[in-house]
Amino acid sequence: MRDALDATPYDALLLLSFGGPEGPDEVVPFLENVTRGRGIPKERLKEVGQHYFLFGGVSPINDQNRALLDALRKDFAEHGPDLPVYWGNRNWGPYLTDTLREMVADGRRRVLTLATSAYASYSGCRQYREDLAGALATLEGEGLELPRIDKLRHYFNHPGFIEPMTEGVMKSLAELPEDVRAGAHIAFTTHSIPDAAADTSGPVEAHGDGGAYVKQHLDVARIVADAVRERTGTDHPWRLVYQSRSGAPHIPWLEPDICDHLEELHGAGVPAVVMAPIGFVSDHMEVLYDLDTEATAKAAELGLPVRRSATVGADPRFTAAIRDLVLERAATERGADVSPCALGTLGPSHDLCPVGCCPARTPRPAAAGADSPYA
Structure with a gap:
């Protein structure tokens, strides 16, 4: 610090x-x-x-x-x-x-x-x-x-955001029954958004193939999964999945949905799952309902042991x-020489959102960026 x-x-x-x-x-x-x-x-x-x-x-x-x-x-x-x-x-x-x-x-x-x-x-x-x-x-x-x-x-990649989530996954793994713990998979979850919004997330040079939104989440998932492997000696398979989809069904959104993923893992014989909501800062409604209520009910229906790890709060x-x-x-x-703190492969994010970053379908003025009308 x-x-x-x-x-x-x-x-x-x-x-x-x-x-x-x-x-x-x-x-x-x-x-x-x-x-x-x-x-x-x-x-x-x-x-x-x-x-x-x-x-x-x-x-x-x-x-x-x-x-x-x-x-x-x-x-x-x-x-x-x-x-x-x-x-x-x-x-x-x-x-x-x-x-x-x-x-x-x-x-x-x-x-x-x-x-x-x-x-x-x-x-x-x-x-x-x-x-x-x-x-x-x-x-x-x-x-x-x-x-x-x-x-x-x-x-997303600051150590103070990563470490509590890593600790949460470790705790959730420890809470699983011992006979299924070693074979548990980790489902890293975040809010689904339309494919088009994901593809244009972040600076223009990051657009396409899920944009910065998907790349950043994947980097966090890798950081946490690697840390869990180093601390436990067990390589838990993982995947980035999505939740809380809304909007018209004909519009493509990021997939797979967490409940569909649980069904897929159960069908493949996976013995247990830790759901890690890395896309959320706190346990608000999307976490309480989509994970603690809906996804947990789906896992119970399947007979699949699950635990949900904590957000940073x-x-x-x-x-x-x-x-x-x-x-x-x-x-x-102030013009000082600064070494930003960041883990993973993406490095620290920009201080000033550039022009073309995360564009809206209908352009509106936005403050605190390179295109701000309130410099």
Whole structure:
């Protein structure tokens, strides 16, 4: 981690997340926010919301963000830097625009943003940047002085993100019955996205064949699988699989689905599986329903022993990694010689999203990138 605890020129860190309902009455309004502009009828949204209703209409993501927010503040207070941490969501309270308005009132003028998505994709990066631009446009319309906003680089291969996931896989393997443990496979899971969105993820030079989205996940899976082999002496076969598909069935999305994969492994005589959700920062609804509920039920139906490993959440190693990323970016902005921390074959990601990175089907202004209208 960085020795110099100087966050200059930044005067605040913004935790930017997706948001989620915190009661049954909030489910449909929340989904209306998520799907705004797509013309989806309210009755259909009620059907989609059944996953939330199974859990009392409460998504765990807001509480998980509160835990991460608290952990970051404690980490900064203990180790430095002296940097306030704010929290805003794209689709539910606390809303991003309200949080930025609060930051302006507090005199914050140079803001670093941490998005709760570790990988490159339209929905995992550019859409957050578009919402930042929309919020800044609102503040500009109100005559407020706009802060300059930068976004932390993708942290999928930072050791502080990798190590908790590796430890989670190790723990899940140890929880399997001893007679099936050595033959267990690892299913590394992430959110499925349309093939077209995957192919155009990341910088233009990374486009095609799943783009940066697939390449980054595959690199993380290899890092974790290699670490597990080194620590256990057992080479567990693995595959990157997908979950949480939505949208029209005729549009190709990344496959295979986790449930289909479990059926395939069972048919091949695999004795057990560890499901490792490397695509998710915390145990939010996609993890609770698609893995802990749906995929686990499928495994029980097959008679296939499974365990689901933990996401990083507010693990102290992850909060320390965020501190490191903040100090790294601050030093870069000051013109210092920086050695970014990254594992695997891909190296550290870019600090500034280039033009053409993770493009939208309908172009919209996006902040915190080379094409930002708010430099």
